[in-house]
Amino acid sequence: MPSIKAYSKDIERIFDKLCKQTTVYTKDVELTRSIGRNHTKLLEDGWLDIARIDRRKESVIIKPPQVVIFPKFTGKGLRFYFERLRL
Numbered sequence: 688m689p690s691i692k693a694y695s696k697d698i699e700r701i702f703d704k705l706c707k708q709t710t711v712y713t714k715d716v717e718l719t720r721s722i723g724r725n726h727t728k729l730l731e732d733g734w735l736d737i738a739r740i741d742r743r744k745e746s747v748i749i750k751p752p753q754v755v756i757f758p759k760f761t762g763k764g765l766r767f768y769f770e771r772l773r774l
Contacts, residue, residue: 693765702767719746
């Protein structure tokens, strides 16, 4: 069960939206690029997907349907834990 520490408010907002929805759209390319660089293990193992929509100049962060994200408040900030559903 991997986890991510929210190192900025923008990352925290995006992962908070991902807890409730399956897709999050953002126009901040640097934000999605930093997620891709800092958390390559999540992308390689299929916990998240990042795609680029050139027509709208947006990026999309996609959570697969079998993945659930749980936010947990630690003393220093939020951590997001990833878990796969077993049916």
